[in-house]
Amino acid sequence: MTRKIKMRIWRGNSETGSLQDVSVDANEGEVVLDVIHRVQATQMGDLAVRWNCKAGKCGSCSVEINGKPRLACMTQMASFAEDETITVTPLRAFPVIKDLVTDVSFNYKKAMEIPSFEPPADLKPGEARMQQIDVERSQEFRKCIECFLCQDTCHVIRDHEENKKSFAGPRFFIRIAELDMHPLDMLRNRKQKAQEEHGLGMCNITKCCTEVCPEHIRITDNAIIPMKERVVDVKYDPVRWLGSKIRRREEVL
Amino acid sequence: MTAMDTNKAKTGVFSAGRALITDRTLRTDKWWIQPLITVGVFVSFIIYATFRAFEKQNYFAEPLISPFYSPCLSTVCVEGSAHFGTPIGALSIFGMVISPALFILIFPLGFRLTCYYYRKAYYRSFWMSPPACAVAEPHKKYTGETRAPLILQNGHRWFFYAGLVLNIILTYDAVIAFKNPEGEWGHMSVGTLVLLANATFLWLYSASCHTCRHTIGGRLRNFSAHPVRYKAWTIVSKLNHYHPNFAWVSLIGVAFADFYVRQVASGAITNFYFF
Numbered sequence: 406m407t408r409k410i411k412m413r414i415w416r417g418n419s420e421t422g423s424l425q426d427v428s429v430d431a432n433e434g435e436v437v438l439d440v441i442h443r444v445q446a447t448q449m450g451d452l453a454v455r456w457n458c459k460a461g462k463c464g465s466c467s468v469e470i471n472g473k474p475r476l477a478c479m480t481q482m483a484s485f486a487e488d489e490t491i492t493v494t495p496l497r498a499f500p501v502i503k504d505l506v507t508d509v510s511f512n513y514k515k516a517m518e519i520p521s522f523e524p525p526a527d528l529k530p531g532e533a534r535m536q537q538i539d540v541e542r543s544q545e546f547r548k549c550i551e552c553f554l555c556q557d558t559c560h561v562i563r564d565h566e567e568n569k570k571s572f573a574g575p576r577f578f579i580r581i582a583e584l585d586m587h588p589l590d591m592l593r594n595r596k597q598k599a600q601e602e603h604g605l606g607m608c609n610i611t612k613c614c615t616e617v618c619p620e621h622i623r624i625t626d627n628a629i630i631p632m633k634e635r636v637v638d639v640k641y642d643p644v645r646w647l648g649s650k651i652r653r654r655e656e657v658l
Numbered sequence: 659m660t661a662m663d664t665n666k667a668k669t670g671v672f673s674a675g676r677a678l679i680t681d682r683t684l685r686t687d688k689w690w691i692q693p694l695i696t697v698g699v700f701v702s703f704i705i706y707a708t709f710r711a712f713e714k715q716n717y718f719a720e721p722l723i724s725p726f727y728s729p730c731l732s733t734v735c736v737e738g739s740a741h742f743g744t745p746i747g748a749l750s751i752f753g754m755v756i757s758p759a760l761f762i763l764i765f766p767l768g769f770r771l772t773c774y775y776y777r778k779a780y781y782r783s784f785w786m787s788p789p790a791c792a793v794a795e796p797h798k799k800y801t802g803e804t805r806a807p808l809i810l811q812n813g814h815r816w817f818f819y820a821g822l823v824l825n826i827i828l829t830y831d832a833v834i835a836f837k838n839p840e841g842e843w844g845h846m847s848v849g850t851l852v853l854l855a856n857a858t859f860l861w862l863y864s865a866s867c868h869t870c871r872h873t874i875g876g877r878l879r880n881f882s883a884h885p886v887r888y889k890a891w892t893i894v895s896k897l898n899h900y901h902p903n904f905a906w907v908s909l910i911g912v913a914f915a916d917f918y919v920r921q922v923a924s925g926a927i928t929n930f931y932f933f
């Protein structure tokens with residue numbers, strides 16, 4: 406069944422732009438990305454939109470639909486009311502390049518700032534042995550498809566451009582947590598760095614990152630809050646701090 | 659256009675370079691309902707708790723004691739209610755005796771104020787930081803929990819420990835509620851059930867706490883080297899999933915337990931005994 410739907414699509418560039426009304430066909434079973442492609446094919450030949458897999462796995466098609474950060478390829482048309490106008494805009498936390506395409510290079514810069522995995526010096530390639538229960542926490546975080554919807558929705562940078570320099574964002578807090586929980590990671594000051602360099606303390610655990618994550622990674626509960634507790638262990642808990650000085654505890658954990 | 663000035667004046671979603679959209683949010687759903695409900699429940703609780711903390715009466719009806727006044731540690735506690743002695747005597751300011759509830763309420767108050775879940779709830783609903791996801795917050799500056807006073811949220815674990823002590827005391831209160839007003843064991847009333855439910859909810863709230871989850875096993879790197887703590891961690895993790903639910907249920911539970919004891923102590927209702 407085909408029906409006509411009303412859409413508002415943001416068009417413009419980094420200088421200027423506006424929402425433009427279109428009326429377009431939508432077929433049963435389609436997702437927002439399908440309809441955007443139809444608009445592109447029939448009415449706005451030069452509409453810029455980024456996409457790749459159409460299966461919710463590449464993380465390219467992140468946009469904001471009716472104000473919510475979402476994957477265009479995973480948002481069913483059937484989830485909207487018959488007469489609803491569907492508004493599609495680019496991500497509002499990042500600079501726009503053209504139409505629905507934003508410049509997400511901020512995230513790649515932040516990725517480079519995270520110190521990488523540091524295996525034990527004497528461990529030869531292929532020698533690492535780990536038990537499943539030791540890596541399952543980290544595995545949840547490996548589901549990330551780098552859509553950056555969490556980064557886009559995080560009010561720390563979405564609402565405060567000036568915080569971008571000092572805040573890595575939820576996607577990279579899960580990366581830090583993944584490494585800090587890894588039994589073979591030897592870098593010992595990840596917790597301090599998380600707080601002092603990557604801005605973990607800026608997060609006020611309001612959970613918007615968790616709400617928008619298409620992979621349903623429990624970013625706040627399983628990565629950010631555990632990291633905050635780990636930071637307390639090394640920075641704000643005098644008893645544990647003293648204990649670690651006396652017994653060098655961290656090594657045996 | 660003086661780019662520099664605009665940069666300063668316009669931040670967040672209105673920053674230069676971002677898509678030019680004048681709305682603070684384009685959300686079409688009723689995103690404001692959740693924060694509104696939160697404010698409603700919190701404000702009602704605060705009003706009721708403040709009134710009760712200063713009422714200084716109707717908190718004890720042998721053997722029931724209100725959770726707001728337990729343990730009652732002051733010499734002004736009504737007769738029979740000071741189960742743990744009166745180490746703090748009777749303090750007063752400007753000739754007004756300080757309510758014995760105040761010494762106790764600081765701990766659950768601190769525990770809940772620093773709770774990771776409640777933080778989310780009040781940062782969103784009271785401070786609007788942010789009011790809801792992808793709804794621009796009204797503040798010009800934002801430093802999160804990096805400075806005083808919010809950096810003190812990192813002390814949550816100390817309130818967690820204090821909360822455990824209070825849970826033990828409130829469990830004791832529920833146990834002695836198996837007495838009758840004459841002090842004989844082996845009886846049970848509606849009040850017993852109320853205090854038991856209250857203690858159970860408080861234990862579930864503490865057991866599902868993020869600090870509990872961290873302490874019991876979350877801080878480990880090698881679960882395989884600590885099988886018992888791993889097992890405990892998996893159980894606490896399951897409870898942790900429902901921490902927001904336990905937070906609300908235990909908040910309402912504690913207010914209801916106090917209300918019930920107040921009604922009994924003031925003579926408005928009689929505490930029905932099953933046996």
Ligand code: SF4
Nearest residue numbers: 559608610611612614
């Ligand atoms: S929980 Fe923290 S990181 Fe996630 S969106 Fe909120 S402030 Fe940002």
Ligand code: SF4
Nearest residue numbers: 549550552553555618
């Ligand atoms: S954590 Fe989730 S929301 Fe964030 S980039 Fe990865 S998949 Fe996307």
Ligand code: FES
Nearest residue numbers: 458459464466478
């Ligand atoms: S196109 Fe790959 S996630 Fe949508």
Ligand code: FES
Nearest residue numbers: 773774775867868
């Ligand atoms: S009591 Fe809520 S996180 Fe500790």
